[in-house]
Amino acid sequence: MxxxxxxxxxxFDAPLALQSGxxxxxxxxxxxxxxxxxxxxxxxxxxxxALNASHHVAGVYEGQPGSExxxxxxxxxxxxxxxxxxxxxxxxxxxxxxxxTGPMHANPAxxxxxxxxxxxxxxxxxxxxxxxxxxxxxxxxxxxxxxxxLGGMQALSWTxxxxxxxxxxxxxxxxxxxxAENIAFNEVARRAIVTDPDFHGGHFYRHGVVPKRGLRIAxxxxxxxxxxxxxxxxxxxxxxxxxxxxRYTTQDIExxxxxxxRYQGDKFSEYFDANTYLLITRALDYFDPARxxxxxxxxxxxxxxxxxxxxxxxxxxxxxxxxSREIAKALLDNRRRVSYAEIxxxxxxxxxxxxxxxxxxxxxxxxxxxxxxxxx
Amino acid sequence: MxxxxxxxxxxFDAPLALQSGxxxxxxxxxxxxxxxxxxxxxxxxxxxxALNASHHVAGVYEGQPGSExxxxxxxxxxxxxxxxxxxxxxxxxxxxxxxxTGPMHANPAxxxxxxxxxxxxxxxxxxxxxxxxxxxxxxxxxxxxxxxxLGGMQALSWTxxxxxxxxxxxxxxxxxxxxAENIAFNEVARRAIVTDPDFHGGHFYRHGVVPKRGLRIAxxxxxxxxxxxxxxxxxxxxxxxxxxxxRYTTQDIExxxxxxxRYQGDKFSEYFDANTYLLITRALDYFDPARxxxxxxxxxxxxxxxxxxxxxxxxxxxxxxxxSREIAKALLDNRRRVSYAEIxxxxxxxxxxxxxxxxxxxxxxxxxxxxxxxxx
Numbered sequence: 001m002x003x004x005x006x007x008x009x010x011x012f013d014a015p016l017a018l019q020s021g022x023x024x025x026x027x028x029x030x031x032x033x034x035x036x037x038x039x040x041x042x043x044x045x046x047x048x049x050a051l052n053a054s055h056h057v058a059g060v061y062e063g064q065p066g067s068e069x070x071x072x073x074x075x076x077x078x079x080x081x082x083x084x085x086x087x088x089x090x091x092x093x094x095x096x097x098x099x100x101t102g103p104m105h106a107n108p109a110x111x112x113x114x115x116x117x118x119x120x121x122x123x124x125x126x127x128x129x130x131x132x133x134x135x136x137x138x139x140x141x142x143x144x145x146x147x148x149x150l151g152g153m154q155a156l157s158w159t160x161x162x163x164x165x166x167x168x169x170x171x172x173x174x175x176x177x178x179x180a181e182n183i184a185f186n187e188v189a190r191r192a193i194v195t196d197p198d199f200h201g202g203h204f205y206r207h208g209v210v211p212k213r214g215l216r217i218a219x220x221x222x223x224x225x226x227x228x229x230x231x232x233x234x235x236x237x238x239x240x241x242x243x244x245x246x247r248y249t250t251q252d253i254e255x256x257x258x259x260x261x262r263y264q265g266d267k268f269s270e271y272f273d274a275n276t277y278l279l280i281t282r283a284l285d286y287f288d289p290a291r292x293x294x295x296x297x298x299x300x301x302x303x304x305x306x307x308x309x310x311x312x313x314x315x316x317x318x319x320x321x322x323x324s325r326e327i328a329k330a331l332l333d334n335r336r337r338v339s340y341a342e343i344x345x346x347x348x349x350x351x352x353x354x355x356x357x358x359x360x361x362x363x364x365x366x367x368x369x370x371x372x373x374x375x376x
Numbered sequence: 377m378x379x380x381x382x383x384x385x386x387x388f389d390a391p392l393a394l395q396s397g398x399x400x401x402x403x404x405x406x407x408x409x410x411x412x413x414x415x416x417x418x419x420x421x422x423x424x425x426a427l428n429a430s431h432h433v434a435g436v437y438e439g440q441p442g443s444e445x446x447x448x449x450x451x452x453x454x455x456x457x458x459x460x461x462x463x464x465x466x467x468x469x470x471x472x473x474x475x476x477t478g479p480m481h482a483n484p485a486x487x488x489x490x491x492x493x494x495x496x497x498x499x500x501x502x503x504x505x506x507x508x509x510x511x512x513x514x515x516x517x518x519x520x521x522x523x524x525x526l527g528g529m530q531a532l533s534w535t536x537x538x539x540x541x542x543x544x545x546x547x548x549x550x551x552x553x554x555x556a557e558n559i560a561f562n563e564v565a566r567r568a569i570v571t572d573p574d575f576h577g578g579h580f581y582r583h584g585v586v587p588k589r590g591l592r593i594a595x596x597x598x599x600x601x602x603x604x605x606x607x608x609x610x611x612x613x614x615x616x617x618x619x620x621x622x623r624y625t626t627q628d629i630e631x632x633x634x635x636x637x638r639y640q641g642d643k644f645s646e647y648f649d650a651n652t653y654l655l656i657t658r659a660l661d662y663f664d665p666a667r668x669x670x671x672x673x674x675x676x677x678x679x680x681x682x683x684x685x686x687x688x689x690x691x692x693x694x695x696x697x698x699x700s701r702e703i704a705k706a707l708l709d710n711r712r713r714v715s716y717a718e719i720x721x722x723x724x725x726x727x728x729x730x731x732x733x734x735x736x737x738x739x740x741x742x743x744x745x746x747x748x749x750x751x752x
Contacts, residue, residue: 020624120624180608180633181600187634188596191641194627195589197573202627213571217593220564224557232556238664246662248396248496250654251570251578255661257556258563265567278626285631286622288614317693 003059003076003083005032005069007099010136016094016129022119026108029133030092030099031055034075035083037139042374044087044139046130047071048147048154051222051280052272054098057090058083071148073355080364085371086143091133093126095119095279103275104205116202116275123150123287127157131165143370146170148352149319150280153287156327159304160289168370170309170363173316173352175323176297176330177288182318185225186281189218193274202275211274216265218277223264228315228348236260297330307337309366311359313351314344339366379435379452379459381408381445383475386512392470392505398495402484405509406468406475407431410451411459413515418750420463420515422506423447424523424530427598427656428648430474433466434459447524449731456740461747462519467509469502471495471655479651480581492578492651499526499663503533507541519746522546524728525695526656529663532703535680536665544746546685546739549692549728551699552673552706553664558694561601562657565594569650578651587650592641594653599640604691604724612636673706683713685742687735689727690720715742 008031015025032055037044047057049070058075061067075081075088092100095118103118134142145166147155152174159169178186193199196214200207224232236257240246246254253259293299308331312324321342328340341362345351351359384407391401408431413420423433425446434451437443451457451464468476471494479494510518521542523531528550535545554562569575569590576583600608612633616622622630629635669675684707688700697718707714717738721727727735 022624116626120626177614179605180612180614180631181603181605183614183631184596184600184608184633184637187631187637188593188600190626191596191638192568192593195592216571217564217568220560220567221597224560224564227557229555229557232560236556238553238556238559238667248398248662250492250496250566250651250658255556255559255563257560261560261563262567275626282626286624291614 003034004062005034005056005059007032007056007061009099010133012132016125016132018119018125019122020120024094024101024119027094027101028099029094029101029129031133032057032059032090033137034058034088035086037087038374040374041139042141042143043085044089044134044142045081046089046091046134046142046145046158047075047081048126048130048145048151049090049093050147050149050151051284052268053151054096055090055092055100056098058088070353073353074360074363080360081146081367082371086367089134089137091130093121094129095121095276097273097276102273103202103279104273113203113205114275115205116278118275118279120282121279122283123153123157124161126283127154127161130154131162134165141165142167143374144168144170144367146172147174148172149174149349150284153284157287157289159306159308160300163303163305166306167373168309168366169306170311170366171324171327172311173313173319173349174327175319176290176327178285183285185221186285189221190278190281192217192221193277199274202278204274210269212269215269215272215274215277216262219265219268219272220261223261225318226348226350228317228346230315231346231348232257234346297326298333301327301330301336302334304331304334304336308339309363310338310340311352311362312342313347313349313359314342315346316349316351318349379410380438381410381432381435383408383432383437385475386509388508392501392508394495394501395498396496400470400477400495403470403477404475405470405477405505407509408433408466409513410434410464411462413463414750417515418517418519419461420465420510420518421457421520421522422465422467422510422518422534423451423457424502424506424521424527425466425469426523426525426527427660428644430472431466431468431476432474434464446729449729450736450739456736457522457743458747462743465510465513467506469497470505471497471652473649473652478649479578479655480649489579489581490651491581492654494651494655496658497655498659499529499533500537502659503530503537506530506534507538510541517541518543519750520544520546520743522548523550524548525550525725526660529660533663533665535682535684536676539679539681542682543749544685544742545682546687546742547700547703548687549689549695549725550703551695552666552703554661559661561597562661565597566654566657568593568597569653575650578654580650586645588645591645591648591650591653592638595641595644595648596637599637601694602724602726604693604722606691607722607724608633610722673702674709677703677706677712678710680707680710680712684715685739686714686716687728687738688718689723689725689735690718691722692725692727694725
């Protein structure tokens with residue numbers, strides 16, 4: 001059965017107070033919903049996205065083959081998060097470049113694109129904006145909030161910012177904060193963008209150019225960290241593009257892995273906004289609920305009341321299982337209910353987006369349990 | 377006791393046939409020697425360098441405090457590789473930027489700097505050039521050849537190209553070839569350099585500029601892969617540069633790790649040659665002695681007759697212990713004598729350059745054994 005997705009947009013006039021102290025007035029959030037809200041409005045699930053994704057979580061756009069949402073393996077009729085039972089909401093975050101208000105939109109104060117002047121947004125700000133969208137949709141409480149990677153950080157933050165509005169949180173391939181190495185990779189990617197002469201201090205729109213060189217490098221770095229060494233060796237290994245012989249060049253593509261990375265970089269640079277890249281990586285850097293609690297994650301999570309599903313993947317070296325276990329331990333220290341699955345999958349961080357029978361079965365079982373709660 | 381180092385240079389007129397099919401005529405090699413060659417010329421040790429190093433392996437330049445060679449912890453009077461007993465030779469490789477003929481020198485055919493037209497050189501080419509230097513120095517046979525990382529690849533290649541000239545090979549923190557992930561990191565660094573508008577197709581010298589933006593990015597990426605996640609967390613963690621408060625910026629330095637990486641990138645871009653970076657990373661990509669043997673490292677190493685010392689470091693994720701074990705296994709398959717030490721050190725790939733008592737003791741014991749052979 002095909003799930004048809006219809007993008008929608010909601011305008012918000014009231015200013016949103018941001019963590020930085022700035023405020024954002026008159027913004028739009030792009031979103032999609034799938035399935036039907038039940039009579040007592042108890043079956044809503046919010047799905048939060050990571051860096052390069054959007055409100056288009058599941059289904060296809062009519063007449064657009066290949067337009068499947070980014071988590072279409074997970075969400076849809078009969079799928080682990082079953083849209084026959086749940087009312088699923090996907091939202092594009094503030095500052096992103098897929099429909100919600102972002103750096104390429106006009107700054108009301110100047111009439112020109114925000115560019116690098118777009119306010120710095122945090123995971124907490126996104127959650128606040130998402131809560132307002134739910135208000136507007138008449139949803140007081142979520143059956144669950146779910147996300148992978150940066151999306152998982154939002155799900156975790158929901159349980160702290162709005163504990164009474166979330167019954168379950170599914171936090172997949174995520175972490176309670178970035179390590180120094182994670183920040184380091186983000187910083188290199190940002191430097192590549194910011195030092196591209198076409199960046200023009202973040203106001204490249206008015207110059208009619210795009211800092212594609214920087215975006216390509218950023219994406220190439222990202223891709224390396226999304227994949228495992230194993231899967232890269234299996235998929236590309238040391239295979240040459242031209243067959244058997246080395247060509248002895250320094251700038252041509254000789255190895256398959258080079259070809260793959262350049263292709264990924266080129267593709268990304270065609271559609272992703274450079275300022276959005278900076279904003280989203282910074283939101284990742286900043287997220288750290290333990291910071292306000294002297295570094296104690298257990299103290300930080302003391303106010304969470306949701307039940308949790310945590311999932312990690314063995315070959316994920318960006319957010320390895322140990323990071324999910326930190327969250328599990330902090331929750332158990334608070335006597336919360338936690339289900340934790342460590343999936344033996346070869347695909348690295350990307351595994352959370354891929355079809356893997358054991359992974360999907362774990363999520364399915366968890367949502368079956370949630371469904372039993374509200375249908376009982 | 378201070379070891380005084382004196383840089384020397386040797387000119388070679390006869391053309392060197394390169395693996396690519398090109399040849400290199402009229403080149404210079406910068407080198408240094410420490411200690412004295414004994415009467416039967418049996419105590420020579422060649423030390424090979426990695427990406428960002430040179431012939432200045434040990435000691436200091438007179439009147440230049442802080443000018444210690446890059447492996448001064450390892451090599452010198454009374455040190456593990458003891459210059460009181462061994463005659464140690466350091467050579468700067470062809471194509472490097474520290475004295476030997478490289479891309480910034482004049483191409484005799486045009487009278488202008490080689491730039492990107494400098495012939496592509498391989499590990500095997502470097503070994504051939506080193507062998508000619510030894511010929512010129514009157515050294516028929518080496519007590520040992522030693523190197524870390526890319527230097528270890530040269531040491532390994534010596535045992536295959538000149539098996540009768542090497543009695544021992546010390547291959548530290550190295551690998552029998554690069555993985556797809558290793559190549560991927562090299563490729564991103566190269567793209568950053570090549571797409572810097574100041575690169576000018578590799579002929580930036582004539583434009584009076586240097587592709588510093590690209591070099592900075594390349595070095596930042598490199599640095600991340602040289603350190604372990606652990607040591608980064610210990611050294612920098614999530615510490616902020618300004619103390620406690622986030623500043624909510626996307627382009628300023630906020631975390632200590634950002635400050636460290638930018639500093640490393642800036643420093644490197646001041647002295648390292650962009651074309652050399654391309655050449656050396658390509659030499660890394662290409663090295664793969666098993667390639668000519670249907671991918672079998674055991675077959676490739678069948679002709680090696682040297683005894684081996686292999687050392688790896690537990691937290692090195694660039695060339696992890698498993699890569700050294702591949703070499704050990706292939707050697708054992710050929711019934712070669714192999715000593716292998718896996719050092720539990722927190723510093724990642726960089727550990728091979730650092731002072732670590734257990735590591736230095738292992739190398740010392742090995743060289744004591746070598747010394748016993750020729751003093752017996």
